Amino acid sequence: MLVTDFLLNEEQKTYGSVYITSFSTLFQALVCPTLIVIVSWSISYLAVALAERQDTLRLLRDKNAQLLAQEKELREAKLAAEQALSSKTEFFARVSHEFRTPLNVVLGFSEELIKPPPPGEGGQWVALTAETADRVQYILAAGESLLRVVDDILELFRLSSTHSQNGGQLLRVNMTAVDIPSFFGTVCDLVEVISKENGLHFIKHLDPALPRCLIIDRGRFSQLVMNLAFNACKYSRPAGGVVSIRLTNEGPVEDGRPGFITLRLDVQDNGPGIPPEVKDRIFESFFRGGPSMETMEVEEEEAAMPAAAGVPDCYSLPATGGGGGMRGGEMTGYFEDASQLPPGGQRHRGVGAASPYSSPGLPTTNSVSGVHAGFNAGLASGAGVRSQQYLAGASPPPLHASSAGTKAGSHPFPPVLPPPHRNYKAKGHGLGLAITKQLVDLLHGKITVRSSLGLGSLFSILLPAEVAEGSSYEESLAGPGGAGGGGRADGPPPVRDLKILSVEDILVNQIVLGGMLQQDGHRVVFVETGTAALSSIDPSFDLILLDLQLPDMHGIDVLKTLRKDADPLLAAMPIVVVSALVLDREKQECAQAGADGFITKPVKLGLLRQEIRSLWDSGRLRRREERGETGEEEHAAEERPAGERSGKEGGNSGIED
Ligand SMILES: Nc1ncnc2c1ncn2[C@@H]1O[C@H](COP(=O)(O)OP(=O)(O)OP(=O)(O)O)[C@@H](O)[C@H]1O
Ligand SMILES: [Mg+2]
16 A cells, blocks of 8 residues: 555546646656667767777877887997997097007117117117207107097097997096095196196196095096196197196085085196187197187287287286186186296286296297197107107296295286297197097096187086995006006116017017017017017016917907916916007907006006016016026027018017116
């Protein structure tokens, strides 16, 4: 029974039922079709959306496939580019080998021709006439310049390959703990020599706030300093110029890594400056010069202008001392110690006026001739310095002059007006800064340059450096080209009187090497092949100098065979590789095979001596007398002067004492 049975009478029930029925009919008639329309519309909408979605998905899938294909193509292209670059580097390394071999002869003989008479020997030594000696010096300088270009280009290839391969396969960064004051002192000594030779005033500043010991790549960092410093010397005014190097602590690194600081290197000069229009290009390979260089070629009459009006008061000492740079577009000096300033510290307005540094002996051509890059090999052996010495021929002005007359507030960097020399043209190949920039990138640093025409340039490098424990620094680690590297004239005396087996198949190389070794009183036996080396070696020898590219076998195989010899004396024989091959990989292979050292051709006497000296110091070499041998009669029958070889394969040749 329903509730309505009690509430409604029959009539009401009938009306109610009719009402409900009509409403229901009306509802069905109106709402259901609407619903049906809505539902079907929704369904068709969903279907369309689904179809669209499927289209989109298909499109996305296609796009994805396309992107994947493109990515694959790019990866392949990158690989191909890397391989091309790597094979380009390989190719250039081979080409450089071809350069080095004849250069070995050019440089070796030139050095030999101009060497001073051996001590106590007057008889055989013939002095060259001054004119011939000059010409030989030119040959030497030209050879060194060529060698530097070859080295620079190879370095650039290596650096680009390293960047692209992202793993530094071709150029490794060699981070070691370095004692900063001693490192800075050594590098500055070298720059001071170059500055002096160019009649420049040199100023150095080491921030006392720097930690004593930092973890850096010593060799690469000194390469950076040298590249910038040599440019500063080269592009500074021929006389009266000032070059400054400053090493400071810029505080924490950007990313806040604990234990790291930002090391800042500033190299400043008061040369002609760099024109703004070429400032962006100076880091490109082979880019040279610009109007600033041309302004350096001035006629003397032009140069001898009266004290110029309108020359800006450009150099002012910062009130607090320290902190150099540009202020309002002008260079500011950053000297803390007034005694470091050029004597008088006065402004040089008229170049015709006597400059405290004017050096009458300065040549019309100032040629530092690309000394920067040669520091790797050349400077280490004094070669770069020597060739510059000769070409520049300047009598350096007195440094450390009295500071009397220095006015506080006067500018230590006099502005450069046209220099008092005509045809001042700095030589170079436009590679130094390109290498510098790439090195800075490799070390995750930044390089900036600020320059004002006629006032000078300031190059700054910021590098992250980890602070090391003061007790653990390596005092004397010199990387490739590390400052203080071999061949310094003031080094220890050369080791003398060794019996050496040289495995070298090229006659002129034998003569060059023989001449150098003979100079230090060594006896040399030459063999031309690996087979001859293996059969000739006996324990009476002290040292083997081994070329790698031999006619019958590779030098590394000779090395490996010797290291496995049953005779322990032979297996332990000191072996230094002397090769024109230059890739790190080849050097590593030699080291792994047991070589004691590696000398790159062209052989420099200083480096050869240094290599022998370090073997001696490490106890790897012993004098024959110490072994109770005289060595006089050994191999006497088979030794002949190198020039008189029979040419017989495997035949020995020798150079007499
Ligand atoms: N301190 C400087 N003052 C003025 N110009 C500079 C200075 N340093 C570099 N430049 C300009 O930048 C150019 C490129 O310098 P970079 O060191 O790369 O080559 P380079 O000195 O000409 O030759 P290289 O370094 O290969 O011997 C130079 O030719 C010079 O015009
Ligand atoms: Mg340069």
